[in-house]
Amino acid sequence: MDADLRISLHAWMVLTRTFDDAMVSMWKQGRGLGGTFSQRGHEAISVGAGMALGPDDVVAPMHRDLGTYLVRGMSPERIFSNLLGKATGPSRGRDANLHGMGDLGLGIIGYISHIPQALPTTLGAAMAFRYRGERRVAMTFVGDGGTCSGGFHETLNMAALYRAPFVLVIENNQYAYSTPLHQQMAVSDLAARAASYGVAAERVDGNDVEAVYRAVSAAVERARNGEGPSAIEAVTMRMLGHAIHDGAEYVPAELLEEWAAKDPIERHRNVLLEDGVVDTVDLEKMREVAQQRIAEAIAEAEKAPYPDPATVTEGVYA
Amino acid sequence: MSGDQGTGGRELTYLEAIAEALSVEMERDERVLVLGEDVGGTFGGAFKVTKGLAERFGDRRVMNTPIAELGFVGMANGMALMGLRPVVEVQFADFISTAFDSIVQFAATNHYRWGGAIPWVIRAPSDGGIRSGPFHSQNPEAWFVHTPGLKVVAPATPADAKGLLISAIRDDNPVIFFEAKPLYRSVRGPVPEGEYLVPIGDARIARRGSDVTIVTYGSQLHEALAAAERLAVDGIDTEVVDLRTLKPLDVDTVLDSVARTGRVLVVHSANRNAGVGAEVAARIAEEAFMWLDAPVTRLGGLDIPIPFSPPLEDAYRPDATKIEAAVRKLVAF
Ligand SMILES: Cc1ncc(C[n+]2csc(CCOP(=O)(O)OP(=O)(O)O)c2C)c(N)n1
Ligand SMILES: [Mg+2]
Numbered sequence: 001m002d003a004d005l006r007i008s009l010h011a012w013m014v015l016t017r018t019f020d021d022a023m024v025s026m027w028k029q030g031r032g033l034g035g036t037f038s039q040r041g042h043e044a045i046s047v048g049a050g051m052a053l054g055p056d057d058v059v060a061p062m063h064r065d066l067g068t069y070l071v072r073g074m075s076p077e078r079i080f081s082n083l084l085g086k087a088t089g090p091s092r093g094r095d096a097n098l099h100g101m102g103d104l105g106l107g108i109i110g111y112i113s114h115i116p117q118a119l120p121t122t123l124g125a126a127m128a129f130r131y132r133g134e135r136r137v138a139m140t141f142v143g144d145g146g147t148c149s150g151g152f153h154e155t156l157n158m159a160a161l162y163r164a165p166f167v168l169v170i171e172n173n174q175y176a177y178s179t180p181l182h183q184q185m186a187v188s189d190l191a192a193r194a195a196s197y198g199v200a201a202e203r204v205d206g207n208d209v210e211a212v213y214r215a216v217s218a219a220v221e222r223a224r225n226g227e228g229p230s231a232i233e234a235v236t237m238r239m240l241g242h243a244i245h246d247g248a249e250y251v252p253a254e255l256l257e258e259w260a261a262k263d264p265i266e267r268h269r270n271v272l273l274e275d276g277v278v279d280t281v282d283l284e285k286m287r288e289v290a291q292q293r294i295a296e297a298i299a300e301a302e303k304a305p306y307p308d309p310a311t312v313t314e315g316v317y318a
Numbered sequence: 319m320s321g322d323q324g325t326g327g328r329e330l331t332y333l334e335a336i337a338e339a340l341s342v343e344m345e346r347d348e349r350v351l352v353l354g355e356d357v358g359g360t361f362g363g364a365f366k367v368t369k370g371l372a373e374r375f376g377d378r379r380v381m382n383t384p385i386a387e388l389g390f391v392g393m394a395n396g397m398a399l400m401g402l403r404p405v406v407e408v409q410f411a412d413f414i415s416t417a418f419d420s421i422v423q424f425a426a427t428n429h430y431r432w433g434g435a436i437p438w439v440i441r442a443p444s445d446g447g448i449r450s451g452p453f454h455s456q457n458p459e460a461w462f463v464h465t466p467g468l469k470v471v472a473p474a475t476p477a478d479a480k481g482l483l484i485s486a487i488r489d490d491n492p493v494i495f496f497e498a499k500p501l502y503r504s505v506r507g508p509v510p511e512g513e514y515l516v517p518i519g520d521a522r523i524a525r526r527g528s529d530v531t532i533v534t535y536g537s538q539l540h541e542a543l544a545a546a547e548r549l550a551v552d553g554i555d556t557e558v559v560d561l562r563t564l565k566p567l568d569v570d571t572v573l574d575s576v577a578r579t580g581r582v583l584v585v586h587s588a589n590r591n592a593g594v595g596a597e598v599a600a601r602i603a604e605e606a607f608m609w610l611d612a613p614v615t616r617l618g619g620l621d622i623p624i625p626f627s628p629p630l631e632d633a634y635r636p637d638a639t640k641i642e643a644a645v646r647k648l649v650a651f
Contacts, residue, residue, distance in 0.1 A: 034449035085627030093627025096451025113453035148384030178361035184384045309633035316622050
């Protein structure tokens with residue numbers, strides 16, 4: 001893999017983590033609005049998969065995919081504005097936290113809470129590309145929990161049936177809210193669920209950004225070449241609560257320790273250093289740039305205006 | 319119509335009252351079980367309503383489900399047909415739509431079609447005002463009030479929450495139980511111990527008055543009572559009717575109140591268009607027209623998805639100030 005790409009993957013993960021850490025501390029200080037979701041531990045998935053897409057492709061991220069929004073070019077100030085209910089967020093104060101952050105100009109379909117609505121919708125985007133004969137790909141994400149919903153199964157069946165240019169990233173982070181994997185399903189291989197419908201499926205280490213990037217890139221290429229849909233199960237761990245209010249006391253401490261040792265950013269940093277792609281000065285600089293960038297974004301979002309209540313009914317219809 | 323909420327004695331929060339109803343019924347009746355996402359284990363649900371139940375009654379009677387509402391409500395249909403009394407929690411009322419077919423097509427029609435009763439309860443934490451955005455703030459009661467074969471309740475006080483939930487569990491029909499989540503921990507009141515039942519289908523006069531009637535339910539009851547206090551300062555004597563059950567509707571209590579006051583405002587958090595208030599207003603227009611001194615007025619949410627940002631959500635939602643203004647207009651008519 002080319003050195004610039006490796007550095008870029010790393011820089012996006014650092015920016016994502018920096019955003020996340022800053023967001024969590026804002027909410028702890030009472031400077032947040034409503035709830036929000038930390039994606040800590042998911043950086044390799046959202047960045048690795050997001051970077052595998054081309055500029056004309058479309059993605060529907062879910063609530064742990066902050067990195068994908070950033071990689072697609074949604075600015076940190078716009079995202080913070082959405083989190084704070086400001087007029088300058090992509091949903092203009094209409095939708096909460098990481099929901100509703102759609103921007104078709106950036107190839108992003110906004111998230112809806114209802115699991116797994118993103119799946120059939122993204123399949124539809126892929127089918128529109130196929131219909132018009134465009135070499136474009138549509139990608140979305142689903143949690144382990146979401147693989148238990150009927151819509152997951154309906155979507156994968158149709159995706160395979162129609163050989164759609166569709167890519168699904170399954171984020172197996174061991175939990176759906178408080179419910180561990182073994183209380184959600186009698187199987188443990190989520191890639192196999194997808195494979196059973198005739199979708200090309202594989203499992204990757206979700207804390208290895210380069211592995212995620214390679215697997216998703218291959219899937220995107222297959223889709224682009226008319227070779228049908230793929231599902232990539234990326235195995236990771238949700239490192240904080242389901243949402244900001246959740247202390248996740250139900251997660252065994254040993255499990256978190258085990259996964260903390262596999263932190264995707266720390267791991268990639270060590271690999272880059274070992275391979276001589278960067279030195280510690282470069283990394284320190286990268287961290288400072290990210291911190292500066294996020295501090296500016298927060299300042300801008302905090303001083304941005306709230307939407308004017310006189311506009312409350314605007315936008316219901318196209 | 320029954321009105322006594324009891325005074326003195328111990329007080330519980332709205333949430334504690336619901337939890338108590340669940341344990342009273344599980345203790346009494348082995349057929350009662352609880353299922354839903356994250357309701358089990360030590361966690362006890364997104365709002366902690368079922369916390370402690372799994373420890374007390376075991377995993378067999380407090381079941382965690384996968385994220386599969388259509389499936390697990392359908393499963394509750396079958397359990398109910400086989401003689402169990404499942405109490406299903408949908409994590410937020412907003413997610414009840416995922417189970418729509420299992421509710422409005424199967425459960426609602428079954429007894430009429432071939433006589434098989436479906437005695438389940440779906441507990442649905444509803445309502446907003448707490449900056450939760452379009453998918454964690456909804457009040458979808460009108461969908462179900464429009465569906466023959468269901469019962470729909472929406473308690474506003476801890477005593478009613480307990481008494482109506484016990485009645486719902488004992489009812490032989492599918493009952494949707496809308497919990498007003500802004501009230502969970504903010505409202506506390508006297509709650510009778512043990513097997514306390516409030517009958518389904520009975521409204522309550524929450525405040526007596528002679529000048530104007532407010533008909534409401536759920537969290538807006540508290541806004542209406544606050545507005546009534548402010549109006550009293552100016553000598554406007556407001557009666558407040560808490561519907562408590564939305565289907566079947568206690569029309570008699572409403573009509574009786576309107577006959578005495580001649581002016582009526584119907585209030586709910588749900589959007590106004592084709593909401594429960596439309597049915598209430600229509601019944602008043604049909605059956606109490608001769609007593610009216612002013613047009614029947616409705617106050618509800620705007621006809622938009624529920625927005626997240628504070629100034630937008632405040633513009634969306636009825637509150638005591640808007641109720642007060644609407645009543646002043648009615649009285650001045
Ligand atoms: C239809 C539906 N039911 C319930 C919920 C509430 N809910 C939001 S996220 C979540 C858990 C999701 O778990 P998973 O799919 O594994 O994703 P993760 O949060 O772990 O990333 C639940 C139950 C929902 N969003 N949609
Ligand atoms: Mg998960």
